[in-house]
Amino acid sequence: MQESIDSIAGAWFWLIRGRDLFLxxxxxxxxxxxxxxxxxxxxxxxxxRDFRFDRPLARLGKVxxxxxxxxxxxxYRFAGTIHILIFAGFLLLASRAFAVLAMGISDRFAGxxxxxxxxxxxxxxxxxFLCMAIAIVRRLAFAPARYGRRSADAIFLLAxxxxxMAADGAFEGSLAAFHARxxxxxxxxxxxxxxxxxxxxxxxxxxxxxxxxxxxxxxxHEVTFFFLLCYRPFGIQFHxxxxxxxxxxxxxxxxxxxxxxxxxxxxxxxxxxxxxVKKIEDFTWKHLLDFYSCADCGRCADxxxxxxxxxxxxxxxxxxxxxxxxxxxxxxxxxxxxxMPLAGGLYSEDELWSCTTCGACEAExxxxxxYIDKIVDLRRGLVDDGKAPQALHKPLxxxxxxxxxxxxxxxxxxxxxxxxxxxxxxxxSADTLYFVDSITSYDDRIQSxxxxxxxxxxxxxxxxxxxxxxxxxxxxxxxxxxxEMLFQALRDHNAENIRASGVRRxxxxxxxxxxxxxxxxxxxxxxxxxxxxxxxxxxxGQIRLNAVENGVFTYHDPCxxxxxxxxxxxxxxxxxxxxxxxxxxxxxxxxxxxxCGGGGLALFYEAKEEQRMGVLRVRMAADAGAxxxxxxxxxxxxxIEDAIKVAGxxxxxxxxxxxxxxxxxxxxxxxxxxxx
Amino acid sequence: xxxxxxxxxxxxxxxxxxQIEGAGTDIARDDLVYSVNEPDNYAVEEALQIVGRxxxxxxxxxxxxxxxxxxxxxxxxxxxxxxxxxxDDSFQGSDGRGIAAILKAFVQRGHYxxxxxxxxxxxxxxxxxxxxxxxxxxxxxxLVTSIEVLEGRKLKIGREIEGGGxxxxxxxxxxxxxxxxxxxxxxxxxxxxxxxxxxxxxPTLGAAELGVETELVGAxxxxxxxTGYFVPAAGKGAEMLAGSREEVVEKLMDLLKAKGGLN
Numbered sequence: 001m002q003e004s005i006d007s008i009a010g011a012w013f014w015l016i017r018g019r020d021l022f023l024x025x026x027x028x029x030x031x032x033x034x035x036x037x038x039x040x041x042x043x044x045x046x047x048x049r050d051f052r053f054d055r056p057l058a059r060l061g062k063v064x065x066x067x068x069x070x071x072x073x074x075x076y077r078f079a080g081t082i083h084i085l086i087f088a089g090f091l092l093l094a095s096r097a098f099a100v101l102a103m104g105i106s107d108r109f110a111g112x113x114x115x116x117x118x119x120x121x122x123x124x125x126x127x128x129f130l131c132m133a134i135a136i137v138r139r140l141a142f143a144p145a146r147y148g149r150r151s152a153d154a155i156f157l158l159a160x161x162x163x164x165m166a167a168d169g170a171f172e173g174s175l176a177a178f179h180a181r182x183x184x185x186x187x188x189x190x191x192x193x194x195x196x197x198x199x200x201x202x203x204x205x206x207x208x209x210x211x212x213x214x215x216x217x218x219x220x221h222e223v224t225f226f227f228l229l230c231y232r233p234f235g236i237q238f239h240x241x242x243x244x245x246x247x248x249x250x251x252x253x254x255x256x257x258x259x260x261x262x263x264x265x266x267x268x269x270x271x272x273x274x275x276x277v278k279k280i281e282d283f284t285w286k287h288l289l290d291f292y293s294c295a296d297c298g299r300c301a302d303x304x305x306x307x308x309x310x311x312x313x314x315x316x317x318x319x320x321x322x323x324x325x326x327x328x329x330x331x332x333x334x335x336x337x338x339x340m341p342l343a344g345g346l347y348s349e350d351e352l353w354s355c356t357t358c359g360a361c362e363a364e365x366x367x368x369x370x371y372i373d374k375i376v377d378l379r380r381g382l383v384d385d386g387k388a389p390q391a392l393h394k395p396l397x398x399x400x401x402x403x404x405x406x407x408x409x410x411x412x413x414x415x416x417x418x419x420x421x422x423x424x425x426x427x428x429s430a431d432t433l434y435f436v437d438s439i440t441s442y443d444d445r446i447q448s449x450x451x452x453x454x455x456x457x458x459x460x461x462x463x464x465x466x467x468x469x470x471x472x473x474x475x476x477x478x479x480x481x482x483x484e485m486l487f488q489a490l491r492d493h494n495a496e497n498i499r500a501s502g503v504r505r506x507x508x509x510x511x512x513x514x515x516x517x518x519x520x521x522x523x524x525x526x527x528x529x530x531x532x533x534x535x536x537x538x539x540x541g542q543i544r545l546n547a548v549e550n551g552v553f554t555y556h557d558p559c560x561x562x563x564x565x566x567x568x569x570x571x572x573x574x575x576x577x578x579x580x581x582x583x584x585x586x587x588x589x590x591x592x593x594x595x596c597g598g599g600g601l602a603l604f605y606e607a608k609e610e611q612r613m614g615v616l617r618v619r620m621a622a623d624a625g626a627x628x629x630x631x632x633x634x635x636x637x638x639x640i641e642d643a644i645k646v647a648g649x650x651x652x653x654x655x656x657x658x659x660x661x662x663x664x665x666x667x668x669x670x671x672x673x674x675x676x
Numbered sequence: 677x678x679x680x681x682x683x684x685x686x687x688x689x690x691x692x693x694x695q696i697e698g699a700g701t702d703i704a705r706d707d708l709v710y711s712v713n714e715p716d717n718y719a720v721e722e723a724l725q726i727v728g729r730x731x732x733x734x735x736x737x738x739x740x741x742x743x744x745x746x747x748x749x750x751x752x753x754x755x756x757x758x759x760x761x762x763x764d765d766s767f768q769g770s771d772g773r774g775i776a777a778i779l780k781a782f783v784q785r786g787h788y789x790x791x792x793x794x795x796x797x798x799x800x801x802x803x804x805x806x807x808x809x810x811x812x813x814x815x816x817x818x819l820v821t822s823i824e825v826l827e828g829r830k831l832k833i834g835r836e837i838e839g840g841g842x843x844x845x846x847x848x849x850x851x852x853x854x855x856x857x858x859x860x861x862x863x864x865x866x867x868x869x870x871x872x873x874x875x876x877x878x879p880t881l882g883a884a885e886l887g888v889e890t891e892l893v894g895a896x897x898x899x900x901x902x903t904g905y906f907v908p909a910a911g912k913g914a915e916m917l918a919g920s921r922e923e924v925v926e927k928l929m930d931l932l933k934a935k936g937g938l939n
Contacts, residue, residue: 269868270868270871270872275868383864383866384866384868385863386754386755386863386864386865386866386869387863387864388864388866390861390862392864393862393864394690396864396866397688397691397711398690398691400867401688401691401709401711402691402709407688407690407691407692408691409692409693409707411707483866483867484868485866485867485868485871486866486867488867489867
């Protein structure tokens with residue numbers, strides 16, 4: 001080494017010129033990274049198709065919101081803030097990193113920096129360094145439970161970034177100290193930044209030592225940078241590279257379920273040899289990209305009601321173990337070492353049936369990783385292999401033969417209405433169809449929601465009717481439990497009858513039916529949830545509501561009304577329009593609502609769990625001080641009423657459907673006669 | 677192993693409201709939905725599992741009419757190798773012995789190592805399996821809850837016995853076994869499986885092709901005839917327990933213990 005400090009490319013590192021050494025290291029690093037990434041991409045190329053190349057503007061919007069603006073991160077204030085600082089630091093430091101790398105092979109990039117950018121980047125690297133220190137201390141001393149126990153890898157990666165930042169600071173600081181010792185023009189370093197600190201520390205070093213520190217820092221930076229680049233694809237930090245793509249290609253249509261095979265029309269499904277995901281290549285390429293992108297932050301599992309109830313499911317664990325399986329199955333070096341079957345091997349069957357498709361995980365994930373479509377696809381594979389849970393065989397068979405999961409007769413489907421609601425017989429006899437669905441048609445308790453809904457629609461002067469015996473189950477949860485062909489049979493039957501009825505609009509009080517008609521059915525008339533119709537009528541004064549005197553009310557957001565369809569405000573506006581009603585919010589509300597146990601076939605599936613989700617939910621309501629839980633979904637009603645009993649809150653808490661409450665509080669005589 | 681499973685299409689009690697028709701000699705059948713007799717479904721699953729372990733094929737057979745093809749197809753969708761419908765006008769009104777005689781003729785046309793039936797069907801008679809074994813002069817075991825294939829054309833079978841116990845028997849092949857529910861967990865048959873099997877032709881065999889002993893079949897030959905149905909009047913056995921929740925639970929526990937509901 002020698003006393004010239006301004007050229008890295010021209011400096012000698014032992015017997016090798018910097019230019020040659022760093023050209024070699026750069027090329028080696030890039031070659032390794034290229035090879036590793038190519039290996040990582042191999043399974044994506046063998047995976048199933050996935051149509052994610054449409055609507056570039058919407059996708060760009062996602063990138064701006066969720067990638068650049070880190071939209072979801074502040075949902076966890078502390079960790080989110082740290083992440084935003086690190087992310088912003090990385091963006092600011094990107095050009096600096098390239099400039100530093102380029103210095104190794106050409107002097108054109110060397111020399112004085114100074115100016116605004118250099119001050120910004122010096123502070124950026126300092127902030128990133130501090131964030132790394134905080135993150136490491138947090139992981140060591142105050143790790144939240146959601147991180148689980150795999151901290152070593154995370155801490156190692158955080159430390160590498162800290163080293164990278166420190167090396168850059170030392171590189172800069174030693175240079176400044178050198179110039180100061182030489183008495184040349186003083187390099188201005190931003191006070192309290194890393195380079196400034198290093199300069200101060202190095203102030204008494206000899207010129208020779210400063211040159212060595214400078215070159216040593218550069219070499220450390222070089223090695224750390226490329227090691228980090230090549231190491232990231234082996235763990236959670238791969239999201240640094242993949243997140244941009246994961247978010248660009250993220251799912252745009254809420255509430256939908258992916259088709260069995262992208263690009264295969266429903267009519268051609270009989271020719272598809274196998275349904276769902278049975279081996280890792282049956283996932284779509286985007287879903288495999290999701291596994292690479294998961295940062296293991298645990299926010300999904302933190303909000304997963306199945307996980308909270310002690311069911312054997314954690315979305316985070318599902319992603320991480322699938323990623324590890326993918327790494328073993330498509331290793332960077334050597335031969336594949338994993339032939340474990342997915343369902344029944346990597347995942348237990350109970351794990352896959354534990355999900356209620358509530359979507360809390362997907363609402364939380366900062367990287368927009370999808371879970372519902374994957375779980376539905378895995379269930380499709382199980383159903384295709386005859387492995388539907390025993391408890392679901394009878395409901396499924398009944399759905400096939402009777403069009404409802406209870407095995408009740410079709411001709412009794414309209415009995416709930418007690419003859420007071422018109423049954424549509426085609427030919428445009430009504431404007432509006434009230435789609436009732438199975439549970440409201442047949443369950444003794446839930447029929448009351450149906451009658452309340454019918455009375456409300458009548459009082460609004462709606463010209464409406466029901467399909468009666470011609471209605472079948474919407475199939476919403478049949479599809480989500482993986483029985484796609486049965487769903488399609490139910491859908492086709494209903495769609496045909498709805499079209500034949502000639503209605504221009506559909507109203508339902510069941511969010512699952514609402515979601516199915518809106519997203520799973522094609523070319524349907526406009527669909528509305530009854531809470532939307534009520535909210536409109538309340539705001540125009542068409543419905544006036546009597547005061548309530550007692551009780552503290554809380555509104556429980558049904559998953560398929562709230563999270564999957566964004567209807568949060570209409571039900572709350574209706575409640576707030578009731579004079580004297582005292583409403584409190586549970587901390588877990590709106591898009592953080594906590595699923596009460598799931599609807600449709602979930603009612604029949606007895607999950608292995610420590611606690612019912614519904615019981616956890618009613619305890620949340622009790623903690624919020626509520627004595628009345630208002631919901632807007634028949635399945636929520638079943639689960640919450642059961643949970644009130646199980647939790648021993650009978651007498652202290654009641655549950656009521658929004659439609660029932662409005663029906664009870666409506667000012668009578670205000671509108672047309674009640675039909676039911 | 678070549679296995680034959682005899683199945684029956686029955687009205688599913690979980691999906692129908694069974695009512696007696698006007699004449700009182702049958703149930704009202706105009707709005708019923710049907711499915712495979714549940715124990716038969718377990719028998720087919722057991723056959724599929726045995727064949728899965730030892731190789732061979734599973735044939736499902738039913739005696740009835742065109743409408744009974746539905747249950748054959750469902751069991752074929754489940755994995756049965758082939759289905760056969762036995763149908764003839766002369767079989768109308770056969771009693772249990774008649775059905776057993778028809779099945780005997782079918783069994784003698786093939787080479788089956790093992791014949792399975794469900795323990796009983798909708799009539800609750802539980803007789804066809806035993807009679808079939810007797811007519812064939814095969815060994816028979818009823819209420820079978822486990823099957824293990826041994827060396828030397830033998831099976832080790834478990835049978836449900838009184839009081840919840842289980843006995844283990846060795847039985848020679850060929851034999852007839854009537855299968856109890858709970859022996860396994862039958863696989864799910866989805867819409868997709870049924871659609872895939874929907875166009876597979878199912879052979880139909882009549883009395884002449886089988887060489888059925890005509891003097892044993894049909895309404896005339898039947899020695900057991902159904903003469904009436906009735907639904908017992910609801911009795912007054914119900915006792916409402918009163919008191920606080922704890923008291924009610926305690927009384928219920930005492931009653932259950934007293935009546936042998938708890939051990």
